[in-house]
Amino acid sequence: MSAAGAIQVDDLRVERSADSTPIVHGVSFTLGAGEVLGIVGESGSGKSTLGLALLGFTKPGARVAGGSVRIGGRDIMSLPGDELRALRRTRLSYVPQDPGMSLNPALTVGRQLREVLPPGEGLQRIYDVLGEVGLPATDALLARKPGELSGGQQQRVGIAMAVIPRPELIVLDEPTTGLDVTTQLMVLDLVADLTREYGMTAVYISHDLGVIARVSDTVAVLKDGVIVEHGPATGVLRAPGEPYTRSLMDAVPSLHGESRTRRRPPEDATVLSVNGLAAGYGNTTVLRDVSLDVRRGECVAIVGESGSGKSTLSRTIIGLHGRDAGRVRLDGVDLAASVTRRSVAERRAMQYVFQNPYASLQPRRTVGESIELPLRQLGIATGAAARERVRAAVERVHLDPELLSRFPADLSGGQRQRVAIARSLVCDPRVLVCDEVTSALDVTVQAAVLDLLQELLAGGLSILFVTHNMAVVNEISHRVVVLRGGVIVEEGATDAVLRSPQHEYTRTLMSNTLDVDGQVGVR
Amino acid sequence: MSAPRAGRGRSVTWTWQLIVGVTAITMTCLLAFVGPFLAPHSTSEILGRPFGPPEPGALLGFDVLGRDVVSRLLSGGLSLVTMATIAASLGTIVGAFIGLVAASASPRVDAVIMRCLDLVLAFPTIVLALLFVAILGAHPALIVGIVALGHTPSVARIVRGAAGSIVSRDYVAWARSIGMRWSTIMTREVIPNIMSPLMVEFGLRLMWSVGSIAALSFLGYGIQPPAADWGLMVSENKSALSQQPLSVVAPILAIAVFTIGANLIAEGLARHVARTEGRSR
Numbered sequence: 118m119s120a121a122g123a124i125q126v127d128d129l130r131v132e133r134s135a136d137s138t139p140i141v142h143g144v145s146f147t148l149g150a151g152e153v154l155g156i157v158g159e160s161g162s163g164k165s166t167l168g169l170a171l172l173g174f175t176k177p178g179a180r181v182a183g184g185s186v187r188i189g190g191r192d193i194m195s196l197p198g199d200e201l202r203a204l205r206r207t208r209l210s211y212v213p214q215d216p217g218m219s220l221n222p223a224l225t226v227g228r229q230l231r232e233v234l235p236p237g238e239g240l241q242r243i244y245d246v247l248g249e250v251g252l253p254a255t256d257a258l259l260a261r262k263p264g265e266l267s268g269g270q271q272q273r274v275g276i277a278m279a280v281i282p283r284p285e286l287i288v289l290d291e292p293t294t295g296l297d298v299t300t301q302l303m304v305l306d307l308v309a310d311l312t313r314e315y316g317m318t319a320v321y322i323s324h325d326l327g328v329i330a331r332v333s334d335t336v337a338v339l340k341d342g343v344i345v346e347h348g349p350a351t352g353v354l355r356a357p358g359e360p361y362t363r364s365l366m367d368a369v370p371s372l373h374g375e376s377r378t379r380r381r382p383p384e385d386a387t388v389l390s391v392n393g394l395a396a397g398y399g400n401t402t403v404l405r406d407v408s409l410d411v412r413r414g415e416c417v418a419i420v421g422e423s424g425s426g427k428s429t430l431s432r433t434i435i436g437l438h439g440r441d442a443g444r445v446r447l448d449g450v451d452l453a454a455s456v457t458r459r460s461v462a463e464r465r466a467m468q469y470v471f472q473n474p475y476a477s478l479q480p481r482r483t484v485g486e487s488i489e490l491p492l493r494q495l496g497i498a499t500g501a502a503a504r505e506r507v508r509a510a511v512e513r514v515h516l517d518p519e520l521l522s523r524f525p526a527d528l529s530g531g532q533r534q535r536v537a538i539a540r541s542l543v544c545d546p547r548v549l550v551c552d553e554v555t556s557a558l559d560v561t562v563q564a565a566v567l568d569l570l571q572e573l574l575a576g577g578l579s580i581l582f583v584t585h586n587m588a589v590v591n592e593i594s595h596r597v598v599v600l601r602g603g604v605i606v607e608e609g610a611t612d613a614v615l616r617s618p619q620h621e622y623t624r625t626l627m628s629n630t631l632d633v634d635g636q637v638g639v640r
Numbered sequence: 641m642s643a644p645r646a647g648r649g650r651s652v653t654w655t656w657q658l659i660v661g662v663t664a665i666t667m668t669c670l671l672a673f674v675g676p677f678l679a680p681h682s683t684s685e686i687l688g689r690p691f692g693p694p695e696p697g698a699l700l701g702f703d704v705l706g707r708d709v710v711s712r713l714l715s716g717g718l719s720l721v722t723m724a725t726i727a728a729s730l731g732t733i734v735g736a737f738i739g740l741v742a743a744s745a746s747p748r749v750d751a752v753i754m755r756c757l758d759l760v761l762a763f764p765t766i767v768l769a770l771l772f773v774a775i776l777g778a779h780p781a782l783i784v785g786i787v788a789l790g791h792t793p794s795v796a797r798i799v800r801g802a803a804g805s806i807v808s809r810d811y812v813a814w815a816r817s818i819g820m821r822w823s824t825i826m827t828r829e830v831i832p833n834i835m836s837p838l839m840v841e842f843g844l845r846l847m848w849s850v851g852s853i854a855a856l857s858f859l860g861y862g863i864q865p866p867a868a869d870w871g872l873m874v875s876e877n878k879s880a881l882s883q884q885p886l887s888v889v890a891p892i893l894a895i896a897v898f899t900i901g902a903n904l905i906a907e908g909l910a911r912h913v914a915r916t917e918g919r920s921r
Contacts, residue, residue, distance in 0.1 A: 435817050436817070456817055461819065464819045468817075469813075469817045471814065476809055476811065477810035481832040494819065494820055495818060
């Protein structure tokens, strides 16, 4: 494609329509044909707003306040509505964060793909693109509805929809968030291949620096709606000039870095012991003969991809999911399979923290009430004593006591996860079962939560940490258990497993984990 | 109607629906509860000729037997308003309970419950009511019970659907993990989060209750003459719709204002609840 395919953005500004608060201000950059720009920023930095504005679109409640976006020499901001729509139909594409939410659940995949087929082009185009995005180019697939596809397949359909019209600019807004590492890597390489093949210009938005390092030619770091650093990916990520970029880089857990956790070995006493555990749904067995021990002050990581049974394992241990065989012992005492059969003291000693802090707090209860609830429920304290404990728990997770009277909706993701942890800590548990507690959070927030967990470990708490991220494993855990298809395929001290993984599956998981150092310059 | 506990800490915004709805309900309730004491004449006293036109002292004219329409209108709301409110509340409470049980039960129990409800649903309320009233007589308590029974399947369906997505949320799983009882989980974790569909459903049920009870009176199986009742008044005076329309239109208007008011309040509250819910996702 010629130089006319280049994208020029000049002084682009987006503001909230109600009070003219700027969301994105004064963003300028130029992109050549076939170039991939990675936009990095934390939640609230305005990166999604910027991505949409490149397509001449704003979310309700926001408006473009000024500046221009030139595509092929024409400023799309000054185009009349119907011409802008025609342009979006043919030359601009968007891949949203959650394809499960953006595909129409009632229409078949084929029907939705045909909608974007340029006029005059045959169905062959659809089959070709399906092949390119790594989906079977069969009528069986086209006849399916989005609900019958896995998350990774849905995302491929989303990308196919964006690619079929042969756009000049494609904006991808965190398309791999929520996918496990292996699928994520496939999607990233697919995006890189497609831009190279079609000469498409792409803007890739993510909070994950490892992802950005993998796909981008140039990187722009966005903070509070302003680009604070912009340059070639190798330059920005190898030698960041801005302190903000450096703090983002430091927050990314590394596969090879030294872990603070392991400088302090756990005590000898075994707190939680799982023996020959098996569980399933109906006739399907998802967990077979799983055994593990957690000692006092120790963090044991359970790693695996989605479908490996790691969440079922943690729910079976806590007693939310029934077990078919095996035993779970806390301080040598057998625990009943169901949480309802366990004694108050047993429920108190083992607490669960959920993956998604947006779903684990009751929206109609204030933060303070949520944290106080287990105290009343487990008969630990009431009145002034309870308030004192809540205050102490809030202090332990470094949460502003002001927030106690707020509702979860008023809190950020990181604050909510702190509330969820405080709610568990308030009962002085001996074991914390953490199910992917950082995967919904920004890297900087993730780093803060990991710091907090490290403090708690040092205080003698035992943690069972479920995750799919090997770099987080390296950061937090003493020992690691690798789960695949409901079976433990490898376990051992984290250092040993990460340095010389014995099982091939562990090696695959590790090589699919994107840490910034390993990825810069791959493209 | 009671204010929802849902938006604790946030005051209800007075949308036009709420203002109009509260005004309408207050007016009809005043009419129904205070009216009987203000009635200038007895409801059974014959004061004029049948279907006599309005005259000073009888502003809405006379009904089929020559009784004062104003007095009958003032006295005729009490039974309808109380019976409809009790029937709607009873139906909503029982239906909500069944819906919550179905939502949290195993798929098999859920299926059994829902098929039983289908059975009730298969009989139109009015047919059910006519059947029982014909056998057992027109006791107000029986009518309220039957109308409430007619409401339960649809309330249960709505609640089961709304609660079904809540019981699988992580905060419910967490509540279970600290050993919270089923009843506590339902009242503290689930119900506050389904208030918006529940309120709308209650408004609808109130409207249907008024409709059913008025219709029963109209058909002669509800409130029995010579008692004053808005539904009965429509029935008794319908033959004179062209001759003395006020005797029919006045009770119809009272019924309409009451039901529309109930619906506007339900909708206004639902919008308020939905707004605060929207912020939490």
